[in-house]
Amino acid sequence: MIDTLVLRTGTAGDAAAIATVIAASFAQYRGRLVPESGAFRETPENIAAELERGTGAIVAERNGEMVGCVLVEEVEGDLYFGRLSVMPSGRGQGLAKRLIDAVEAEARRRGLSGVRLGVRIVLTDNQRLFQALGYRETSREAHPGFDQPTSINMRKALF
Numbered sequence: 001m002i003d004t005l006v007l008r009t010g011t012a013g014d015a016a017a018i019a020t021v022i023a024a025s026f027a028q029y030r031g032r033l034v035p036e037s038g039a040f041r042e043t044p045e046n047i048a049a050e051l052e053r054g055t056g057a058i059v060a061e062r063n064g065e066m067v068g069c070v071l072v073e074e075v076e077g078d079l080y081f082g083r084l085s086v087m088p089s090g091r092g093q094g095l096a097k098r099l100i101d102a103v104e105a106e107a108r109r110r111g112l113s114g115v116r117l118g119v120r121i122v123l124t125d126n127q128r129l130f131q132a133l134g135y136r137e138t139s140r141e142a143h144p145g146f147d148q149p150t151s152i153n154m155r156k157a158l159f
Contacts, residue, residue: 003063005095007102010057010069015048017066018057022047025068025085033120035143035150039083058102060086060095070099072106078114078155079107100133107158114157121152130154 010018019042026039050071051057060068067090071083081103086095100115107115117135119126135156140149 005067005098006061007058007098008061010051010059012048012051014057014059014066014069015051016044018047018059018069018071019044021059021066021069021087022083022085024087028088029120029123032122035146037120039085042083056106058099058106060090060099062090068095068099070103072103074110074112075116077112078116079103079110079112080116082117084117096129097133104156104158113159114155116153116155118151118153121150127152127154 022039022042026037029037030040047057054073056072058070058072059066066087068086069083070081070085072079072081074080081100084096084099086099104115115135116138117130118141119130121140131154133156135154137152138155139153141151141153142148143150
C-alpha cells in the first residue's frame with residue numbers, strides 16, 4: 001500500500017477531526033503549562049465557528065485519516081499560526097515542518113510579508129524547532145494574571 005500524505009485547506013466540516021487532532025497533540029502538555037493551554041478547551045463547535053468566521057486551517061491527511069493540522073489567521077500584514085498539532089502516531093516524520101511550510105506558502109500566496117506564532121516559554125524544544133526554521137523572537141508576554149512572561153512571540157520575514 002502506498003503511504004499518501006495530503007495537505008489541504010480545512011473546512012468547517014473538518015471541525016470534529018481537527019478538535020480530535022488538537023486534543024491528542026496537546027495532551028502531552030497537560031500539567032506542564034501554566035496557565036493551561038486554551039487548546040484543552042477547543043470543541044468541534046467552536047472550531048467550526050472560527051472557520052466560518054474566517055480563521056483558516058491546513059490539515060494533513062495520511063491515507064484519508066487526519067494526522068495533523070494548524071490554524072491560521074491574518075494579523076497586521078502577517079499570517080499567524082496556532083494550534084500546530086501532530087497526532088502522536090505521526091511524530092518524528094517531519095509533519096510539523098510540512099505544515100509550517102504550507103503556512104508559509106499560504107502567506108506568500110496571499111502576498112503577506114511574514115509569518116507569526118506564539119510559543120510558551122517552557123516549551124524549549126518547540127522554540128528550537130521554530131528557530132531552526134528561521135523564526136526569531138519579537139517579544140514576550142504574560143498571560144492575564146501573571147507578572148512574568150509566559151510566552152514568546154516569534155516571526156519569520158518572507159520578503
